[in-house]
Amino acid sequence: MGVSLADLAAITGSELRGDPDLAITGVGTLAGAGVGQITFLSNSKYRKYLEATKASAVIVGAADADACPVAALVAADPYVAYAKVAQRLAPAARAPGVHPSAVVDPGATLGSGVTVGPGCVVGAGAVIGDDSWLVANVTVLERVQIGKRVIVHPGAVIGADGFGIAQDAGRWIKVPQLGTVLVGDDCEIGANTTIDRGALEDTVLEEGVKLDNLIMVAHNVHIGAHTVVAGCVGIAGSTRIGKRCLIAGASGISGHLNIADDVMIMAMSMVTSDIHQAGQYASGLPLDSLANWRRNGARFRHLDELAKRVKALEKKSDKD
Amino acid sequence: MGVSLADLAAITGSELRGDPDLAITGVGTLAGAGVGQITFLSNSKYRKYLEATKASAVIVGAADADACPVAALVAADPYVAYAKVAQRLAPAARAPGVHPSAVVDPGATLGSGVTVGPGCVVGAGAVIGDDSWLVANVTVLERVQIGKRVIVHPGAVIGADGFGIAQDAGRWIKVPQLGTVLVGDDCEIGANTTIDRGALEDTVLEEGVKLDNLIMVAHNVHIGAHTVVAGCVGIAGSTRIGKRCLIAGASGISGHLNIADDVMIMAMSMVTSDIHQAGQYASGLPLDSLANWRRNGARFRHLDELAKRVKALEKKSDKD
Amino acid sequence: MGVSLADLAAITGSELRGDPDLAITGVGTLAGAGVGQITFLSNSKYRKYLEATKASAVIVGAADADACPVAALVAADPYVAYAKVAQRLAPAARAPGVHPSAVVDPGATLGSGVTVGPGCVVGAGAVIGDDSWLVANVTVLERVQIGKRVIVHPGAVIGADGFGIAQDAGRWIKVPQLGTVLVGDDCEIGANTTIDRGALEDTVLEEGVKLDNLIMVAHNVHIGAHTVVAGCVGIAGSTRIGKRCLIAGASGISGHLNIADDVMIMAMSMVTSDIHQAGQYASGLPLDSLANWRRNGARFRHLDELAKRVKALEKKSDKD
CATH class of the missing domain: 3.40.1390.10 (MurE/MurF, N-terminal domain)
Structure with missing residues (x-):
């Protein structure tokens, strides 16, 4: 053999x-x-x-x-x-077809060679492209469109309602989420990752995007081709991420931002502004012993004051 | 028409x-x-x-x-x-009833107009209020009580055991989790969010609480009415959050804290103390280029020493 | 009674x-x-x-x-x-057996006293040890081996493919994930937690490991006996964590690290280097009012420069 x-x-x-x-x-x-x-x-x-x-x-x-x-x-x-x-x-052990325990709405369209594993749910109007694979217990909601050769790992949820609420006299009312999710060819989506449907337009993953586990992609996010996102990252609504980016684990990206192509973001970074240029970015603080961390962290709360004191010393020193 | x-x-x-x-x-x-x-x-x-x-x-x-x-x-x-x-x-496309693939314990109680979608599991003694909707692959465990007009998105888990362990001669033994979860009217719970049952008393969401995706609500947490929590937030055990708070994405809130009403916490904040007053709060550090971040981060580890050096300069300067 | x-x-x-x-x-x-x-x-x-x-x-x-x-x-x-x-x-209310809605591959092996709850999926070649309990909607993929008296809470995914990709001429190609996951006796795995299979060797949880909800354990991670990990923690690939560690919530641990036995890591820490010694460690910054945080955060971006200015003042002062 x-x-x-x-x-x-x-x-x-x-x-x-x-x-x-x-x-x-x-x-x-x-x-x-x-x-x-x-x-x-x-x-x-x-x-x-x-x-x-x-x-x-x-x-x-x-x-x-x-x-x-x-x-x-x-x-x-x-x-x-x-x-x-x-x-x-060691080819992946999967046979095309719909497992008897899966629930595929009669209004959904499955391409050739698609595998829908046990416990999966596929909603009305959803389209799953040729040779794609929903491994197990995956939920693909109505009208979501998934390209070819896409792998969706267990527990992932594609097309849940985005977090759209409006405050009406002290109560939050629901803003219907009427867009959907478009997942390009050759994407891979990790276990228990969630990708919300767009509010009015669509949430988009271009081709070749790779998402690890437990990632949150909010409504109207657009992720460029061949971008890779590691586990536990959260991407807030309407943010646009370029092509070929690398977003390391547990980073958080605020909403309504533009991230350029070829950006690399280090682990646990907090991204709250646009990134216009390719390159490497980071935030967060490295680990220290608890005792040292307490001392330094306490000083951080007075860093602005410290900087002003240095400025005052400089002024005084200049006069000498 | x-x-x-x-x-x-x-x-x-x-x-x-x-x-x-x-x-x-x-x-x-x-x-x-x-x-x-x-x-x-x-x-x-x-x-x-x-x-x-x-x-x-x-x-x-x-x-x-x-x-x-x-x-x-x-x-x-x-x-x-x-x-x-x-x-x-564009009313939500859902029909009341229990999908044939859902598993509803005969001891559970469903109100009128309830929809239990495909793949959902509802445990013994659970109560789902009128017009509530478990979208798909939702797990509601025994004795959980869900109010009226609540929407629970796919993959959410309500009423799993809290993380209760006690150390007995070098091994962790399980502390049975005997409370449950009470979810008020008009709450919405995002995809793959988890809300643990209380240890002895209950985990509570008051009315109108909105939780986004991939949120962790630990045992005995109490969230006040009309509070909104964005994706990827973790709330540790027994913390009490007030009414009308806004907790932005990927924040972490330690256990046994009290957060006042009308508090707004910015994204990726670390909350480790009580918050007594309404207002806006933040922590974390903004993104920088990797090179700058390395330089500044290295200095942070000596911030306490730097502050002492400034103090020494000031003393010397005062003497001049 | x-x-x-x-x-x-x-x-x-x-x-x-x-x-x-x-x-x-x-x-x-x-x-x-x-x-x-x-x-x-x-x-x-x-x-x-x-x-x-x-x-x-x-x-x-x-x-x-x-x-x-x-x-x-x-x-x-x-x-x-x-x-x-x-x-x-108050013994846990569960009866051994496989719920009719669960999908257990005929090639899987279940020990005596095992409970496979509603909606669970167990793949070919998987082994579930005596008296273990998959609560509901759990996915255990092919060849995963679970020890005795293990509890797996709803929505957990054990044995999904690790995040293995290689860049081939501008496209990411999949690296088959051929290892599996070994879960020791008396482990407990929280709701919606994901543990990926190893790439070539195995991902390992030794006996008595307790994982809370929404944790990401990447491929080839090895967690020592009786270590406890709180919710929302991410552990990147090939990292080795010692015995009896305590990892607090929402921490992130980079890949390919070694963490010693008896290490305690505080909440929301970022761990990017080996930890050779038992003890307590922390990173991150405490919460502040938004106004203070903005002022201090802005100074952080110039901390290296500030330190140099202090150095210059010291030099000048020494000359006086």
Whole structure:
């Protein structure tokens, strides 16, 4: 069984060093892979395991090729090559079709090759594109449109009402949420992530957007193509995020902002203003011992006063 | 068919300018609405679209009424009037009843006009008030009491065990969670939000509380009437929040605190002490470039020392 | 009916003061309990209610025993004793078995005494240990292994794909997630928490780990025995957390870190470096009025410059 090393070289565009007919049956880590398995070396931190690997083959960069004690695939980017090899050797175990426990409204449209897993709910007028996969217990509400080859992980909710309320004489009344959600091709949406429908226009994920778990995408948000958002991020209403951005975990982005293309936001950042330029941004404070943190945090509450005192000293000093 | 402009004026208490018999069939944005649609102008940022609107009618404030090129409803609060018009023209598509895929314990009590959507679970002894709606894949556990006209969005979990553990000889043992959750009339609970049951007494949402998505409400929390909580907020156990508060997104509120009425907490704030007075509060740090942030963050760890150095300079300077 | 006070003394290893045959039928708070109920006094804040309690018995520490006006169980740790009493008097209402609405793959293995509640999904090759309980709408994906006496609250997702992507010529391609999740005995997993499967190796919770609601545990994370994590925490990929740690709510822990045993991390902390020593750690900034916060936050952006100005003043002052 397995796949020949030659086939894996072809799939990945790698240079093959070793027996082209070697049958590879699975993948493993550099330290843990055994006979019949292929592994990879991408992070130099793991180079120490290369010499003693028990794998039958290793995907390496050119710099490590000579040091590889077994057959090798020499790739421009070993991690990308590994991803393609793993996709070939360990394809996702899913069969197209609607699980009997799923509830798909008769007015929904499913493309060819779609899988709707157990416990999923798909509302009226929803469209799920070809080869997309709702894994389990996913809720896709009415009129949501999902592109092709999209994966939605368990517990995700797409198209719930946005948080639209208006204050009428001391009570909050509901503003109907009449837009929907458009999810582009090749997006992936993590477990228990929620994407609200637009208020009047639509919430949009362009193609290739990858959302991790427990992310909140509010109404009318627009996320550009190939942007990646890590877990626990909240994006407030009507914010527009550019293409190819990287938003690290647990960041919060206020509403009605514009974030440029190619912006990278570090973990736990608070974004409250537009970002006009590509680049790396951060906020938050690094961890410290509780005792130090208490001392410094107390000073922060008087930082403005401290700055004024420094200014006063400078004035006095200038006069001397 | 649609609704006459005169009827919409009556519903909203607006002054009608134009043909009272004009039939309105739907809503749209100022820039996007067309024939038969009504739109609104509330945020002055969009005033530039008023002159060229293709809508058949616009809901405006008094100041913009003369500039409206089509029929107008002149309202004290155009956004509130719009909410009422949209509720009339685009009522939520739901029919009362229990979806066949839902699991409602025979010991639960459903009021009249209740909708229990697909995949929902309602436990023994739970009570769902008249005209409330569990949209889909909602879990309401045993003995939870939900008022009238409450909307619970998909994936929300109401009445899971609170996080009650006690340390017994190096192991954590479970403290049974014997209270429940009381949700007042006219509350709305967002997708994948969780509200834990009380430990001995109850977790309470008073009437008109609006919770966005992915919020954590821990055991014994009490939230006052008409308080609004945005997405990704965590509220720890036994904290009491007043009436008419606004808690912005991704804030965290420690346990056993008292927050006064009419408090507004800005996004991503950390609340670790009681708040005795109405007003606006914030914490956190604004975003900066990664390079600047690293420099300033490093200084923060020595802020206490810096303050002492300034004090020393001042002393020396006073002596001069 | 009920349980005799003597039996409760035996269960909890307490000293009994009063009638050993007194029948106790339930638990309540010190202020709210009535005839037939037992309560406890653990937090000194509530001592004021002891004298007037209407409970039939109170669990107290030695220091409060003489002041107890009714029968007493005198315990080393009244809260632990209360937990055991409540477990005995109010056992969780669950019957072993698979609810008809649950979807358990024929290739999954359920131990004896397992309860799979309504709407749960259990994938192929998953193993659920004896006496474990998936409450409702829980998703356990293929090959996940759950130990004995584990409780998984509604909406939790165990074993979704980790966030593994690699950039291939401007597009993100999926890195198959081939590991699984191993959950030790006596763990408890909160509502809507997500634990991703490992990329190649496994995500691991050792025994006795307690996770609250809405927590994100990324791929390859390893959490040591008896560690407790409060709600809304995010733990990024491949991080290793020690035994007996306490991670307070809404903290964020970056990937590929090592956190020692017995570390306590305060609420809303940002952890971006290894923690080598047991102890208490914090980050973040305390709340302030919006006006003060704006002033101080603006100064933070120039903190490095301020520190340099102080340095300059010191140099100048030294020369004087």
